[in-house]
Structures are given as structure tokens and as C-alpha cells.
Amino acid sequence: QVQLVESGGGLVQAGGSLRLSCVASGGTFNRDPMGWFRQALGMEREFVAAITHSSDYSYYASSAKGRFTISRDNAKNTMSLQLNSLEPEDTAVYYCARGKKFSDVEADYDAWGQGTQVTVSS
16 A cells, blocks of 8 residues: 655746655555656646656656656655646646556556646746
């Protein structure tokens, strides 16, 4: 049983930056691929970024590539998402998730945090 808790969301102006964090307790964090998803109001949850258990590979949605960076620190059971050059279209609740495999498919993840709100104003 793993618990995931996100933090770091907030309100920023377009062009600004935020760093989101996810802390895992329980489970086997250092063996698990991890990912970030987001869900805008009235929209389905969508993939943002994923990282392998040892950080040897990462993968980004097209909307995130070049602006967002996923990372993890297995010694601290944490994962981060650096958000740069934020746009109003990035406004969403951001969720960290544990994967059953390295994947961009929501169904391949089996544990989720409660989410943290990112709001980008124009």
C-alpha cells in the first residue's frame, strides 16, 4: 500500500514557473516507474510525463516537452515536476501516480495522489 501526496501548486502568471513535488510513503518507490497527469476542469485526465524507476528514461506529452522536467530522488522517495514557461492552458489539477509499467496510459497506473492545483493567469 502506497500513499502519494503532491505539493507545490499555486497561482502564477503566464511565463512563470512552479515546481511540483510528490512524496511517496509505503510501497516500493525505488522499483516503480512514476508519472504525472493533469486534469483541467471539465476535461479528462491526461498524461504529462513519466520516468523510469532509475531515471534512465523519461517521456513527455507534446504539450510538456521543452517546458517541463520530470525527476525523482529515490533516496527521499520523492518525484518532482518542474514547470517552466507556464501558459493558461496548463491550468489543471496535477496528480502524481505510480505505474505498473513505464507508460503514458492512465490504466497502467495503480496509485494516485489527491492532486495539487496549478492556475496560470494571463
